[in-house]
Amino acid sequence: MAKGEVRWFNYKKGYGFLSQEGKEDSDIFVHISAVKDSNVKRLEKGQIVEYEIQEQDNGKSAAANIKILQEAPEEAKEEK
Structure with a gap:
């Protein structure tokens, strides 16, 4: 399992990106279906x-089986 932070997620577009702990420039794509499938x-x-x-079928990486370990700090929520 990888660990990281939600960089951004847009529910209207249905996707976003997660960071990877220890890998600065390698954000991971996350689709709305992975969020729903993870409850x-x-x-x-x-x-x-x-x-x-x-x-994925296109050869790119995507997040699955997502688990929230810690909620976002209030200041991060306000930056939307």
């Missing part, structure tokens, strides 16, 4: 999450 109510910028990295 996560909502992803918000600044949340600390744990997730699996799976390869």
Whole structure:
């Protein structure tokens, strides 16, 4: 399992990106279906999450089996 932070998530577009702990420039794509499949109510910028990295049909990586470890600090929520 990888660990990181929600960089951003747009519910209207249906996707966002998560950081990878220890890998600065390698954000991981996350689709709305992965959020729903993980029974996560909502992803918000600044949340600390744990997730699996799976390869998509197009060869790119995406997050799956997302688990929220820590809610976002209030100042991160206000930056939306």
